[in-house]
Amino acid sequence: MSTAMYAVRDSATMLRRNLKHMARYPSQTLMLIALPLLFLLLFVHVFGSTMGAGLPGAPAGDRGDYLTFVTPGILVMAVASVSISTAVSVATDMTGGIIDRFRTMAIAKVSVLTGHVLGAMVQTALALAAVFGVALLLGLETAASVMQWSGVIGLLALLSFAMTWFAVALGLASPNPETASNWPMLFIMLPFVGSGFVPVESMPAGLQWFADHQPFTPVMDALRGLLAGAPHGEDVPWAIGWSGGIGLAGYLWSRRLYRTRAAK
Template sequence: MTTVTYAVRDSATMLRRNVRHMVRYPSMTLMLIGQPLLFLLLFVYVFGGTMGAGLPGAPAGDRGDYLTFITPGILMMTVASVSIGTAVLVATDMTNGIIDRFRTMAIAKSSVLTGHVLAAMIQTAHALVVIFGVAFLLGLQTAASAAQWLGLVGLLALLSFAMTWFTVALGLASPDPETASNLPMIFVLLPFVGSGFVPVESLPAGLRWFAEHQPFTPIMDTFRGLLAGSPDGSDALWAVGWCVVIGSAGHLWSRRLYRTRAAG
């Protein structure tokens, strides 16, 4: 077999290992899905009436309008939330000695991290299905065409891939799982200071500038445009660009940290 074939085989083995962990210990998956789900219910039923009435262009806005507005932010938060679990699992592997055992085996070095990334993307897909299901039960309205739904799924997959690689790096950089669970929390909070829950035009000047230029705002705006059936090409280009930057940085950082920590 070629080197690539060995790498694919070993990555599939590591993927099965991580999927089995998810199946045997479902509590973390439920917790990671529960957080964005709780925010969805909280914002729709507690703040939805007032916030919906304040949306621009919706003088008769209600909870349904606000649900449509915040769903992209909840999707963003869901991807970020699941990535926290990935950071914890990577940090756990690095501190409990299993990596030393893997180093003594004839496996592709890249397969350990690749297995984590692929398993996390499967976990993220399950979480997003749950969030979409609940959102539609609550009355989410969408005018997206089949092509726009395909674009939305593709962008969510790209975002999940990028965020997972970056949080893998954070897990490798953490001295213990507790630190790894805290470092990625910034990604869960960024939708709040972007266009996730309120229009950026309503923010104070300084905060508005940050919201307009942070990576998550064009991603959430692209989600919103795709669900509405009227995506903005400029936002989409920025969204894809930010995903590529985040994913590339995370991948390169992860490889470097894995080599140095495993060698140590």
């Protein structure tokens, strides 16, 4: 068996380990799913009438238009919320002694982190499916074609992969699980200072500049355009570029940190 095949086999084993952890502690997965759903229901049913009236061209108090507007922000928040669990899980492994046991076993080093990444993407898929399901039940309307739905799924998968690797790096860089749980909170806040909940044009000038240039805004705008069936030409390339850059930075940082910490 080749080295690559050994790595695939060991990564599958580590994925099963993480899936068993998810099954053993279902409350953690439920909380990750509940957080974005809570925000979706809160903003649509409590703030939707007022917020919807502020959308360009929307009738006064139109919750349906605001549901369409806010759903991409909630989807990005769902991806970001899973990063908290990922960072904590990695930090727990690094400080709990299990890595020392793995070092004595004939397994591919990359498989430990790959198992965390794949497990987190399963959690993310569950959270995104829940958000989409509830949004559709609330009346989400979309004009997306099959190709545009494929673009939505592909972009969310790419963002999930990128954010997961970055969360892995944060978990490796944290001295303990408590610290690891704090760092990814920044990702959950970024949709609020982007185009996730209000149009960027409604913000003060300085905040508008930040919202225009932060990584989540083009992702949310691209998702919004794809779901509407009319994606803006610049949003998708920027969203892919930001996601790819975050993922590459997270992977390289994770690999370096893991080699350093596992060697101690």
